[in-house]
Amino acid sequence: MGSGKELLILGVLVMLQECWTDCKIGQNKKGRHCVDANECEEQPGVCRENSNCFNTDGSFYCSCKQGFRDSDKQVNYTLEGNCQDINECTEDNNTCGPAAHCTNLMGSFNCTCNFGYTNSTSVGHCTDINECFEAQMKPVDLCGEKGTCINSNGSYWCSCSEGYTNYGNSRTKCSPLNCDNFSGDGGPASLLGGLADILSMMRNSCVALSNPSAASEVKTDGDALLEKLFTAAESILSPGQLKSSEDVSGLLSTVENAIMLIGPQLKHNNTKIETTETDAEIAVQRGNTRPTGPIQLTNEVASLDTDWTTAAGSGSYPGFALAALLSYKKLEKLVNRSFEGLKGHEKDGLNPSFQISSKVVSVLVSNPNTQQLNRNVTITLRHLQDANESEQLSYVCAYWKETGAWSTEGCYQQESNATYTVCECEHLSSFAVLMALYPMKHTFGLQVVTKVGLTISLLCLVLCILTFKFCRSIKGTRTTIHLHLCICLFIADIFFLAGISQTKPVGGCRFVAAMLHYFFLAVFTWMLLEGVQLYRMVVLVFNTTMRPLYLYITGYGTPLVIVVISAIIRPGGYGTDEHCWLSLKDGLIWSFFGPVCFVIILNVIFFLVTVWKLAQKFATLNPDLTKLHKIRAFTVTAIAQMCILGLMWVFGAFLFQEENTVVAYIFTILNSLQGALVFFMHCLLSKQVREEYAYFLSCICTSQKKSYSDLTSTNPSSSQSQASRSGQHTGESQI
Ligand SMILES: *[C@@H]1O[C@H](CO)[C@@H](O)[C@H](O)[C@H]1NC(C)=O
Ligand SMILES: *[C@@H]1O[C@H](CO)[C@@H](O)[C@H](O)[C@H]1NC(C)=O
Ligand SMILES: *[C@@H]1O[C@H](CO)[C@@H](O)[C@H](O)[C@H]1NC(C)=O
Ligand SMILES: *[C@@H]1O[C@H](CO)[C@@H](O)[C@H](O)[C@H]1NC(C)=O
Numbered sequence: 001m002g003s004g005k006e007l008l009i010l011g012v013l014v015m016l017q018e019c020w021t022d023c024k025i026g027q028n029k030k031g032r033h034c035v036d037a038n039e040c041e042e043q044p045g046v047c048r049e050n051s052n053c054f055n056t057d058g059s060f061y062c063s064c065k066q067g068f069r070d071s072d073k074q075v076n077y078t079l080e081g082n083c084q085d086i087n088e089c090t091e092d093n094n095t096c097g098p099a100a101h102c103t104n105l106m107g108s109f110n111c112t113c114n115f116g117y118t119n120s121t122s123v124g125h126c127t128d129i130n131e132c133f134e135a136q137m138k139p140v141d142l143c144g145e146k147g148t149c150i151n152s153n154g155s156y157w158c159s160c161s162e163g164y165t166n167y168g169n170s171r172t173k174c175s176p177l178n179c180d181n182f183s184g185d186g187g188p189a190s191l192l193g194g195l196a197d198i199l200s201m202m203r204n205s206c207v208a209l210s211n212p213s214a215a216s217e218v219k220t221d222g223d224a225l226l227e228k229l230f231t232a233a234e235s236i237l238s239p240g241q242l243k244s245s246e247d248v249s250g251l252l253s254t255v256e257n258a259i260m261l262i263g264p265q266l267k268h269n270n271t272k273i274e275t276t277e278t279d280a281e282i283a284v285q286r287g288n289t290r291p292t293g294p295i296q297l298t299n300e301v302a303s304l305d306t307d308w309t310t311a312a313g314s315g316s317y318p319g320f321a322l323a324a325l326l327s328y329k330k331l332e333k334l335v336n337r338s339f340e341g342l343k344g345h346e347k348d349g350l351n352p353s354f355q356i357s358s359k360v361v362s363v364l365v366s367n368p369n370t371q372q373l374n375r376n377v378t379i380t381l382r383h384l385q386d387a388n389e390s391e392q393l394s395y396v397c398a399y400w401k402e403t404g405a406w407s408t409e410g411c412y413q414q415e416s417n418a419t420y421t422v423c424e425c426e427h428l429s430s431f432a433v434l435m436a437l438y439p440m441k442h443t444f445g446l447q448v449v450t451k452v453g454l455t456i457s458l459l460c461l462v463l464c465i466l467t468f469k470f471c472r473s474i475k476g477t478r479t480t481i482h483l484h485l486c487i488c489l490f491i492a493d494i495f496f497l498a499g500i501s502q503t504k505p506v507g508g509c510r511f512v513a514a515m516l517h518y519f520f521l522a523v524f525t526w527m528l529l530e531g532v533q534l535y536r537m538v539v540l541v542f543n544t545t546m547r548p549l550y551l552y553i554t555g556y557g558t559p560l561v562i563v564v565i566s567a568i569i570r571p572g573g574y575g576t577d578e579h580c581w582l583s584l585k586d587g588l589i590w591s592f593f594g595p596v597c598f599v600i601i602l603n604v605i606f607f608l609v610t611v612w613k614l615a616q617k618f619a620t621l622n623p624d625l626t627k628l629h630k631i632r633a634f635t636v637t638a639i640a641q642m643c644i645l646g647l648m649w650v651f652g653a654f655l656f657q658e659e660n661t662v663v664a665y666i667f668t669i670l671n672s673l674q675g676a677l678v679f680f681m682h683c684l685l686s687k688q689v690r691e692e693y694a695y696f697l698s699c700i701c702t703s704q705k706k707s708y709s710d711l712t713s714t715n716p717s718s719s720q721s722q723a724s725r726s727g728q729h730t731g732e733s734q735i
């Protein structure tokens with residue numbers, strides 16, 4: 001029975017053994033055996049981030065991922081798995097090679113080739129790009145026709161042949177550079193001392209730029225050059241330096257040319273420079289592609305709106321484009337003249353007077369074809385003084401021509417308010433806003449006075465002419481003279497009425513001017529003949545009739561000779577922009593005023609002698625009083641007429657020189673009343689003529705009566721009076 005007990009004990013022992021047997025660390029019990037435990041799987045996170053877990057027999061280890069390592073032990077495996085990124089860029093300068101930029105990344109790094117390099121051959125080693133070769137292959141024109149492309153490490157540069165330059169920007173195209181514009185010989189520019197300095201400065205800079213051997217050495221400093229330019233310009237612009245319009249043109253174009261040369265050498269995209277005389281802003285864009293987008297340059301007195309497409313132009317692109325706005329702070333006083341060339345601003349047949357109304361600004365762009373831009377540029381100019389447009393005032397956009405005069409061609413005034421005028425121009429130059437001032441206030445009145453007065457005058461002259469022609473009682477040399485004086489005055493007035501302020505057809509205007517010249521001269525010649533005749537009547541007493549042929553030759557021939565000679569010497573002097581009258585500028589006007597003065601002086605002498613003789617005759621013992629009274633009346637009439645005609649032309653002399661309304665009124669009224677005065681003095685004041693009129697009127701009345709009441713016989717008293725009158729008249733006509 002003892003064997004069963006033993007078996008039970010054995011069984012319990014085995015069970016106990018099985019229960020108490022332990023596996024080693026890193027092992028797991030599997031059944032009765034211990035097997036290796038996979039810690040990597042069983043305990044996720046046993047290795048920290050950036051490391052990989054590796055299971056070993058009975059253990060495990062953590063290994064850092066590529067690009068990481070244990071921060072303490074400087075090895076790439078660790079039990080703790082404490083892995084940190086390796087900064088490959090700082091560890092080794094040469095990670096990416098000398099021509100690349102290294103960027104550290106988490107667990108790795110990135111190499112970027114520097115500009116001008118590429119890694120075509122092997123990773124991590126960037127090599128120079130041969131831009132010149134690539135450009136040839138494409139083909140792209142990197143350096144322009146006259147530039148040689150030279151490759152360099154990481155870049156290239158253009159070597160320009162003589163006469164070409166890239167303005168110190170070695171990677172832009174070579175464009176032609178003409179230094180003739182700064183030669184200074186020829187043109188008025190050379191006459192000005194200060195300009196010559198600028199020119200020589202620019203010439204040196206220009207020559208240095210366009211000379212290939214020097215260009216590489218000369219360090220171009222556009223900003224310093226610009227400052228020098230404006231300092232020099234300042235001294236020229238100081239008062240008293242610039243005198244003629246040509247001087248101004250010389251300065252404007254020299255400064256423009258200089259900025260075109262300096263602009264591409266400037267360092268910055270936008271350069272502003274202000275001195276006491278100028279204010280300039282220059283915008284430059286560089287690059288191998290044409291720039292686009294809007295440009296706006298603004299200063300205190302003006303602003304420019306355009307775009308880079310217009311500024312660069314459509315011709316060959318030199319690798320840069322520039323636009324500049326330059327305002328002159330005090331130049332406007334010097335160019336407050338030369339408005340003669342401005343045409344087409346008449347309003348109601350009136351020509352305005354101009355004056356400058358803004359500062360002068362120069363606008364320039366690199367587009368060499370500035371005479372015909374493909375898009376209009378907009379220039380907004382501030383007025384010198386606020387004033388709204390009105391009947392009497394309008395604003396005109398104008399530019400200063402090279403020849404030294406204002407012109408409006410290709411410039412349009414878009415809109416104006418009291419402070420600003422917006423101009424649109426098809427070409428570029430120096431601009432300003434002009435004020436066109438119209439003499440509106442008095443003009444209408446003046447026109448009415450002229451028209452009404454001249455019409456009355458013409459009617460009176462017709463009456464005079466008819467009287468002198470048909471009035472038999474006053475026939476004689478004096479009447480002949482009066483008749484032709486009236487005829488000349490009549491024709492002159494007709495031309496005056498018709499054409500003096502018409503300026504449109506040039507030929508017609510010249511004709512009117514010549515006719516006015518001729519007939520007004522003739523009026524004075526006949527007036528001289530009248531003085532001569534009076535003198536003869538008083539001094540010679542007998543044989544006072546003159547042969548009519550002589551009268552005609554003198555009266556009509558003398559003015560003809562004067563006009564013909566004047567027309568031959570100064571054919572262009574007839575007709576001006578403002579009036580169909582003689583030009584005041586070239587002295588032609590003296591071919592009128594000269595003879596007029598001569599006639600007046602001669603007549604004054606004749607009248608003095610006549611009056612003196614008359615006085616003597618009154619003092620004689622037996623004066624023929626009736627005859628003497630008559631002569632006295634004639635003399636007074638003649639003197640009065642001469643005074644009026646002479647006075648009228650004294651005012652006439654000022655009339656065409658300046659727009660003075662008072663003078664204009666006096667001239668117009670005197671001119672209009674000529675005919676009426678002649679009629680009054682020679683016809684109404686003359687007893688014979690009055691009687692003749694009375695007779696004439698009574699004739700008309702009787703003939704009307706006749707027709708109404710069928711009376712047949714003439715009035716006997718009327719024929720009697722006629723007879724008695726003709727008796728008187730023979731006496732008179734002998735004088
Ligand atoms: C990093 O670990 C790898 C195995 O993962 C080994 O081949 C290499 O030599 C180790 N590097 C260093 C620097 O210890
Ligand atoms: C790394 O660059 C530093 C200075 O930037 C220099 O002193 C050092 O010699 C360079 N090391 C190598 C290996 O080129
Ligand atoms: C490495 O640099 C290149 C160029 O800058 C970039 O395109 C790329 O995405 C970068 N790689 C990484 C992983 O950041
Ligand atoms: C080199 O170029 C390849 C593609 O051609 C690019 O994947 C690599 O990141 C580049 N390496 C460097 C150092 O630029």
Ligand SMILES: *[C@@H]1O[C@H](CO)[C@@H](O)[C@H](O)[C@H]1NC(C)=O
Pocket residue numbers: 151152153
């Ligand atoms: C570029 O640099 C390498 C060395 O860095 C030099 O050997 C080579 O002549 C250089 N090339 C040019 C065109 O300067």
Ligand SMILES: *[C@@H]1O[C@H](CO)[C@@H](O)[C@H](O)[C@H]1NC(C)=O
Pocket residue numbers: 178180181256257260
């Ligand atoms: C130089 O002058 C010529 C003629 O005088 C002109 O055609 C040319 O545009 C000027 N050049 C510059 C840069 O102003």
Ligand SMILES: *[C@@H]1O[C@H](CO)[C@@H](O)[C@H](O)[C@H]1NC(C)=O
Pocket residue numbers: 268269285
């Ligand atoms: C000039 O303009 C170009 C193109 O707009 C721009 O890339 C550049 O940064 C600018 N330079 C300066 C100095 O403003």
Ligand SMILES: *[C@@H]1O[C@H](CO)[C@@H](O)[C@H](O)[C@H]1NC(C)=O
Pocket residue numbers: 332333336355356384
């Ligand atoms: C321009 O001249 C006119 C007279 O001709 C004068 O009234 C005006 O004040 C002048 N303007 C300037 C800015 O000098």
Ligand SMILES: *[C@@H]1O[C@H](CO)[C@@H](O)[C@H](O)[C@H]1NC(C)=O
Pocket residue numbers: 373374375376412424425426
């Ligand atoms: C410039 O503007 C004027 C008037 O607005 C217009 O007649 C002309 O056609 C324009 N020229 C161009 C090139 O746009």
Ligand SMILES: *[C@@H]1O[C@H](CO)[C@@H](O)[C@H](O)[C@H]1NC(C)=O
Pocket residue numbers: 386387388418
């Ligand atoms: C111009 O006209 C506006 C209204 O039409 C007026 O308000 C302004 O005062 C005027 N300016 C001047 C200077 O006359």
Ligand SMILES: *[C@@H]1O[C@H](CO)[C@@H](O)[C@H](O)[C@H]1NC(C)=O
Pocket residue numbers: 380416417418419420422
């Ligand atoms: C006058 O015109 C300018 C330019 O168009 C504008 O900037 C300004 O506001 C205007 N002023 C008035 C009072 O309308």
